[in-house]
Amino acid sequence: MYHYNDFDRAFLAQRNAQFRAQVERRIDGSLTEDEFKPLRLMNGLYLQLHAYMLRVAIPYGTLNSAQMRQLAMIAERWDKGYGHFTTRQNIQFNWPALRDVPDILDALADVGMHAIQTSGNTIRNVTADHFAGAAADEIADPRPVAELLRQWSTDHPEFQFLPRKFKIAVTGAEADRAVIFSHDIGIQIVQRGGETGYRIIIGGGLGRTPMIGKVLCDYLPAEDLLPYVESIVSVYNLLGRRDNKYKARIKITVHENGIDTIRDLVNDRFALIRPQFSGVDQDMLRGIARHFALPDLQAGSAGNFEAAKSDPIFRSWADTNLTAHRHPDYAIVSISLKKHGATPGDASSAQMRLMADLAEGYGHDELRISHEQNVILPHVHKSDLPAVHAALKSAGLATANIGLISDIIACPGMDYCALATARSIPVAQEIAERFDALKLEHEIGPLKIKISGCINACGHHHVGHIGILGLDRAGVENYQITLGGDGTETTVIGERAGPGFSADQIVSAVEQLVRAYLSLRTAPDETFIQTYRRLGLSPFKTALYPQEQANAA
């Protein structure tokens, strides 16, 4: 993984010293809140319902054990002993005091981390496939490019006041685990005629007006990436609407101007600035790529891995939480932060330390955070899996539910977020507990539920197989269901099922949907989304609103 050089360290030290002085001036009254707010947001500090919240970037979701331990230390020393991993591969601390934030930022800098551009109308944390560098189906590791983009976008003088926030995701595989069709720019590493280049998608996004990204360039030569991306953001910076916050994202710019017009403008800009890129960026990229060399993987027997499967608990975990590694003797381990009844994405300091220990002892010192709010050990030798499982089990981290109904994405919702219109976390907790009690989870099979507590869609509800959107209807929490969404390479925006449900009704409504699926599927291996695609909304609508259907008959 990438290690900071002297330039990175000096930049961060200077920036943190500036912010420390800004906090002091706010506290002594020299700065008003109107003056201070943009400064704190530039450094990832929000003010939420009950406290400040510090959002720390985890670039492309990659951490080493020292960084994870530092997050654990920060949570314990300056917060309430836990952190919340988000759908954009960030971690949020929900309870820091204003005076402590400069110390927290210094502690992050000690391990090469920061909170810069995790807010504001800037280029945000660059995200990537959480299986990067380990997945069996990958053309190339997307993280060197993501790191190049991180360095380029951090404090980029042209892009500090964009019309609106701007999110970039990169994948190196055909199977899209980075949600690239729902980002402002999605980048896919592709091959053509033996050469490696990029497919560039722009204008995707969820939120109030969900849009699927459009292909701007089907194949971009590798060395053109940075000037091309810079051209896109430059065109958007000038063309994006600043008159209406709800029309300011690039998805609206693309929608209003048309992808062909945008492509012409980007190509004009590219022709102008391409000569300024002398190739230094490519030298830097080669340097960065050396930081991401595959660890020294050892061929060797899987030991007692197969024998351990005689334990049904281990077997169940191995069946759901392991993914094929590019090396046949290794596995990718997904650690579920979705224990039934727990808050999706939360990890205690003790859990963070245990995961750090496992990464150091068994995982070539690497951890990943997924946009699905789980933690990944990307490189674990199969012979070590029984020991890893036993350790995880001791910390409540061995729930065998990856990709199943209780592996729910949920935003913080109105338990924390000042923008939320309803709570998300309790809905996720209750759905997980309901299906755990029913003992149906494994019979149901792959099913993605995604919950957002407001229209901004941090919980990706539009692309959930079952999406849930919490709203305020006349002063009461109300939950709308969308069905058939998909956040992968076959991205689909879900369809709204009908009128919303109260907080008391929503979990039973989900149960009705799932029971309808179980009775409608042609065979146990037909998944929820396959059944939905075969039959459409109608039978699920009948299950959700039986009374309406009876009245219509």
Place this chain on the structure above:
Amino acid sequence: MTPKVITANALLSGDAIWLTADDQWSGNISEAELIEDEAHGQIRLLDALMNGDVVGAYLADAAPGADGPQPVHFREAFRTRGPSNYAHGKQESL
């Protein structure tokens, strides 16, 4: 008009706070001044917005209760307690 209270977040802790009749900020909504006159509410809000030790002051609907003002909307009710997933925030000391 619907009765209102003035609420904000404390600068240092970020904690939810309410303006009392004697110009103090309390962590307990029941100690807040219940404002029933619109013009008075606007003047009190202007005063609150001038205070550098509080952030984001606004008028929130409230109802009179036996022990003082009570929240009306669920968002404001959550602000008097804390999150529902952990016993953190104000509910820790209740």
